[in-house]
Amino acid sequence: MRTRLAIRIHSFLESTFPERRVFLKSDTDTRFIRLRPGTQLVAVTGMVAFVAWAIVATAIVLMDSIGSGNFREQAKRDQLTYRARIDDIAHERDTRAEEALAAQQRFNAALAQISMMQSELLTSETRRQELETGIEVIQTTLRQTMTQRDGTRAELEELRQDTKADWDTPMAAAAAPLQMDFLSTALSETATERDQIENDAREALEQRAEMELELELLNERNDQIFRQLEEAVAVSVAPLDKMFKNAGMPPDRILEQVRRGYSGQGGPLTPLALSTRGEEPSADELRANQILNQLDQLNLYRMAAQQAPFATPVNLNLVRQSSGYGYRRDPKTGGRRLHKGSDFAGRTGTDIFATADGIVTHAGWQSGYGKLVTIQHAFGIETKYAHNSNLRVKVGQRVSRGDHIADMGTTGRSTGTHLHYEVRVNGKPVNPMIYIKAARNVF
Missing domain, CATH: 1.10.287 (Helix Hairpins)
Known part of the structure; x- marks a missing residue:
């Protein structure tokens, strides 16, 4: 059985790849190389494999080149999508504010x-x-x-x-x-x-x-x-x-x-109390x-x-939060230092508002803070508004939430125009954003 199969395979190879001889002639002698069907099949297979590899490699290089261009375009599209998302979020925030007001x-x-x-x-x-x-x-x-x-x-x-x-x-x-x-x-x-x-x-x-x-x-x-x-x-x-x-x-x-x-x-x-006869309600x-x-x-x-500082001290549409509460690299010395409040950067003269009802306990210059306003609220809470260019309240004055108390500036230990806003509970600083985020969609 194997012999017949081998014979059939050999016949197929003979008909497809007939035996060939390559003659090599020199001045004194003539020789030839016999190319049997199996040898020819191996050679053809190798050439086909090489051509296929060349095609695949070329396609990979082309796809990589095209992909790089597509990646840059995708990055641009992602950037545009991100900006559109930011605009949508801003619009949604305004909508939420209007819904809260309604x-x-x-x-x-x-x-x-x-x-x-x-x-x-x-x-x-x-x-x-x-x-x-x-x-x-x-x-x-x-x-x-x-x-x-x-x-x-x-x-x-x-x-x-x-x-x-x-x-x-x-x-x-x-x-x-x-x-x-x-x-x-x-x-x-x-x-x-x-x-x-x-x-x-x-x-x-x-x-x-x-x-x-x-x-x-x-x-x-x-x-x-x-x-x-x-x-x-x-x-x-x-x-x-x-x-x-x-x-x-x-x-x-x-x-x-x-x-x-x-x-x-x-x-x-x-x-x-609708009953006057001592009956059960x-x-x-x-x-x-x-x-x-x-x-x-x-x-x-x-x-x-x-009476608690749930409001924001500035109009968030006119400023940006430049630094948050926590440890950070000091902009003056470069060392690691606790930042006891939140910074909101804006233009000089931007309105600053009281975040809760209270009494002004300090309105003047204080080392490091520059022109500072300090307000004492209920529940042992105190707020500080630093680096102002102009103060609009006096010590002992009672203020309400939303009252205009100062104008933004860069007085004191400051690298630019901004508001440094602190919240202290029983004398200890806490993150002001805790109160601001807690009141989101409420006021």
Whole structure:
């Protein structure tokens, strides 16, 4: 079998690559080289492999060259995409700010309607009690009417029996015409009275059904008002609670401190007490009191937020943050040093604002800081605004969040126009961006 296969292969090679001889002739001798089919096959295979390798290598070089050009173009496209992304992020930030402002306006409108809704709740509760009393009166009247109707029917039946018995006597026959007239009149009056009682009962039932429907609609309206109030309060409280937690300020302790500090600002809201008979509060009263407690908590949150530095000291659209909080290479000495605040670079004279309500404790020159403004806030928090070119407040002055307190400059130990902004808690510096980022999308 192998011999036949070998013979067939040899025949195929002989027909494809016939044996060739290459003659080499010299002056004295003639020689030849025999190229057998197998040798020719190996030579052709080697040449094909070499040509294929050359083609592949050339293609790789060309692809690498084309790829380099594509990489540069891709880098340019990525750069354009990155810039477009930055623009989109800036637009989204502005949109978020507008949405936050709109949400604040909606919340203020909701607060303005709360007093009106409370009055509506009191009015609805009074109306509900009146309807319940009316239903009870109608039910009592209906029972009395039905009793009277049954009594009248019994008297009518008794009268019929008596009349039938009297008709069997001779005297009754003589007096029959008179008795018939009297009986007809009595029956007519009784029928009329019966019809009137039935009409009164029917009207009472209809009035009861209308009152029950009105009471059900009133309860549904009250429930809808409660749901709207609960949703509005929950949506308003959750961001503030998250903001204080992200800033490392325990909400319970902060609210208790603000509650103790009430001074001429109204005090907490008073719970509702709709019952004067010592009864257990209803479900609506409990819901109303819970909403009032949440509104009181929201009011405390807003007061606390005004007294903590959650705002930015400059308009972020006009400046850039040039350095953050933490250890860095000192721009003057070149050594490693703790940078106790955040730097915002901008043009000379850029407006600088107070980030929370407080009292100015320093407004003047201080070594290293240049022209410095220091404001003392609640909760042991203090903010510093350094390197200013002009100060617009004085020591002892009370300022509010957003007040214009200084102009940006490069006084003191500074390498260029910028604001050095510090936040200190109980005298220790903390990262100001903790407060600014915690308040993002809230104010």
